Amino acid sequence: MTDAAALLPLPAPGRSLWQDARGRLACNRAAVASLVVLALIALACLIGPLLTGHPYDKVYPDYVRLPAGIASHPRAEAVPAAVARIAARIRATAGDVIIENGVARVTLTSPRPIDPRLLVYFERSDQFGVARIVESGDDGRRLVVEAPLKPMRFLFGTDGNGRDLLTRTLMAGRMSLSIGLLATAVALVIGVAYGATAGYLGGRIDMVMMRAVDVLYALPFIFIAILLVVFLGRNVVLVFLAVGAVEWLDMARIVRGQTLSIKRRDYVLAAEALGVPTRGILTRHIIPNTLGPVIVQVTLLVPKVILLESFLSFLGLGVQEPMTSWGALISDGARAIEAAPWLLAVPAGFLVTTLFALNFLGDGLRDALDPTEH
């Protein structure tokens, strides 16, 4: 084919369906905006957890369920209480706390001499660094101690275990997005191969293959998912498998329908007449020509898969602690909605934005790839 093209003088370069589609997509403002939003979210999830300064599984026992805010912790007004707590563990009484340049200075008194080693409780807390004795009196019954504050920010607050919600949401995004992409890839490969084969071979084979699809359709998704969890234990790869293994059915039907109409085209008949093997016809002629609707289906499948994963996590069958996904975070948040609404709002915001963008992108692609549209 390339030889023939090289020999003939080329007419004005034609525009392929894909070039046309790209042009139309670029004109669709909602689709372009969705692409940008998706790229930003993906980027944030990819590099964000490295920049927030908190590991996603680090527990801060002193900062449980902090509301969202840009203020630096510990707050000045919260320091005396924190010092009093530490003093109680040292078995001493704390005097007034003076905060200067990020250093808290406090006088500890006790009826018995204070063991300076106990000052390690300061650095063990989340609020202070290494404490230092400035002045000692009454044979060690009175200590003046200086402890630097450990400033930390939790932009979206912390969860019920005292973990930074922003970091966790971004890590969850990595998980949800990769589950969405991987499961969709599984569904894509199985569905396209199965649908194209059934549609192209036709006849009795087609009937048997599509009847098998009908049987799987009648089995509820949750049944298969739970069984897979039971068989393989609770791990993430399983979620990919479970979701991908169910979602290929739609893809297979779409591809089969397309294939049925494509296989009567002249170029397929020509290929058959030239003796191209079935496999070659499928991969070279049939599958590439079904790609338009398949791509649209993929953009709509990714949000569906993310939703299904979050549904599994809601049931406690999905991603397991300390790893997390948007669905797992949302189901935690939904349980604490009264006391800490931000625990629901932040992950739900990320999830809904992503799904929104994917849906708009899918719509835009459908319009762009539809030749009857213009």
Added chain:
Amino acid sequence: MLPFILRRFLSAIPTLFAVVTLSFLLMRLAPGGPFDLERPLDAAVMANLRRIYQLDRPLHEQYLTYLAALLRGDFGPSYFFRDFTIAELFKQGLPVSMRLGASALVVALAIGAPLGVLGALRRNSAADHAVMGLATVGITIPGFVVAPVLQIVFGLMLAWLPVGGWNGGGTRNTILPIVTLALPQLAVIARMTRAAMIETLRADHIRTLHAQGLSGATVALHALRAAALPIVSHLGPTAAALLTGSVVVETIFGIPGIGRYFVDGALNRDYTLVMGTVVVVALFVLVFNLAVDLLHALLDPRIRLG
């Protein structure tokens, strides 16, 4: 028409049989059993239990026993909800789930379809964009986010409706669950109606109607009939899913439906409960697929005659 129905009905039987067989095998091959506890039972007790429930027989014998019982309409006893048979559980739960699901379906159809038609008739107007925006929101927000938000707003802040519970089926108790169930379906129906209407409005017969000078409303009604085909196809599986209950909604609102049985049954290896649920769900799917085919035949003469 009758042979058409009969043929469809008969072709559903092998599917049902395959579903039952497949799920029976999958369930039995799963590790663990219905009587596994944190502290294992005494071996003699376990042997007795297994004998009473006939779990000590070979697998094919159990399968045949189950199949024979199923044909007589006997779903067997539940292993997890002791003292209940599966039939009793469904007798209690199924009407609850069906009532919620049917109400949600009606609400979704009654609001979603007109919105979709509106969007198609006023394409690319502000109303269209509003409808599509709302529909996208409805599709993207999962039920387990909608439900707690509704509980907070209408149950606690405004205190108009109860946050949960069934209360013997009081109307006020059903509103929030129905809204939660209906919202995503409403959105899907609105989108599908709009897409199908846009497609149909371009068709030749619609242009002919316009040319004959019929009013816009009449033309829209004609278009709606043709546009109804994909919506009806979608409604089949949707109705089956809605009527057989939703785990999320029933868990969050504390509703005694059958949605939870799958999860409870499969996690506790309650073989009969899972099998019963599979059969019920599959029956719903098959019946509604049949109904869809019939509606298609009614709406589109080409299918009926072809």
